[in-house]
């Protein structure tokens with residue numbers, strides 16, 4: 001086989017042994033466990049990673065390299081053909097710029113579906129019960145405090161924006177609570193994948209949902225897909241759940257909608273400027289907040305690391321990826 005080295009950026013927690021086994025199929029293993037973007041760039045320029053064919057981008061690697069944009073892609077060795085990213089969202093990788101250079105990119109859908117859907121349901125139930133006040137009151141020795149009644153999920157219409165792997169896992173769970181499911185995607189799913197969910201237009205989704213759950217990727221065309229105009233179209237008293245990406249929602253408009261009562265409550269795992277949270281959300285009692293921990297379970301973190309390694313192996317051994325990002329799959333089966 002030709003010289004095919006692999007590079008690990010960031011750390012592995014659960015699959016160190018499996019990474020070492022890659023040694024048998026790669027000509028060399030490099031690591032960049034931590035550092036700054038400047039250091040990374042200067043290492044690339046000095047030839048420290050020459051010959052890398054595929055790289056593993058760990059879940060915390062963005063801290064050490066920053067976004068994979070033109071500046072970084074320009075200095076990475078020309079031998080690089082595959083980027084295997086650990087995460088369902090990959091908005092910190094400029095995919096069109098990779099495509100232009102003939103670099104294929106994979107992410108970790110599927111492995112994240114159940115854990116993220118669990119958190120979406122947790123946040124939805126918390127938002128339906130307006131649970132934040134009670135959580136705080138009981139710890140402060142105030143028992144129920146200034147307790148107010150919540151809502152049942154049963155017979156409510158759950159609107160899912162982005163019915164992919166996670167969206168479907170949310171739908172599956174929500175049905176068990178007696179909810180009616182409708183969704184919007186760019187394209188309607190084949191009937192067997194809909195599992196009884198109703199396909200509606202974007203406007204219908206906004207106008208007729210009692211609860212709206214966001215599960216779509218963030219990119220230039222979905223940034224602020226929910227803003228003031230969209231809140232205006234929604235039913236009064238809607239509940240918003242976001243476990244996808246913060247910038248999908250115009251956070252300032254959400255704060256206004258929570259204050260006016262347009263939005264009854266919200267459950268959020270992601271924020272527009274993480275880890276910074278809009279003060280209006282921190283102050284609001286009718287918001288359930290989590291610090292972006294949708295996939296933070298032992299089982300799921302290990303599954304994600306294994307899926308990245310499987311992509312890396314496929315790249316090194318057969319020039320393919322198991323879970324290539326959809327934007328590239330649409331262009332051609334293989335680039």
Ligand SMILES: *[C@@H]1O[C@H](CO)[C@@H](O)[C@H](O)[C@H]1NC(C)=O
Nearest residue numbers: 130133146147148264285286
């Ligand atoms: C949520 O609970 C708080 C505390 O009980 C209450 O003040 C607030 O009115 C409730 N929110 C809604 C929208 O009912």
Ligand SMILES: *[C@@H]1O[C@H](CO)[C@@H](O)[C@H](O)[C@H]1NC(C)=O
Nearest residue numbers: 186216217218219221222327
């Ligand atoms: C942005 O994401 C949406 C939702 O996942 C997708 O339909 C669309 O194709 C993406 N657009 C681009 C430019 O990648």
Ligand SMILES: *[C@@H]1O[C@H](CO)[C@@H](O)[C@H](O)[C@H]1NC(C)=O
Nearest residue numbers: 012013014059060296301302
């Ligand atoms: C990255 O994965 C490791 C290992 O599972 C985990 O400890 C860590 O919390 C994760 N970090 C993020 C930002 O998800």
Ligand SMILES: CC(=O)N[C@H]1CO[C@H](CO)[C@@H](O)[C@@H]1O
Nearest residue numbers: 088089164165166215216244
């Ligand atoms: C950011 C995020 O969690 N988005 C995911 C929602 O579901 C779609 C379809 O499965 C994925 O492609 C996104 O990555």
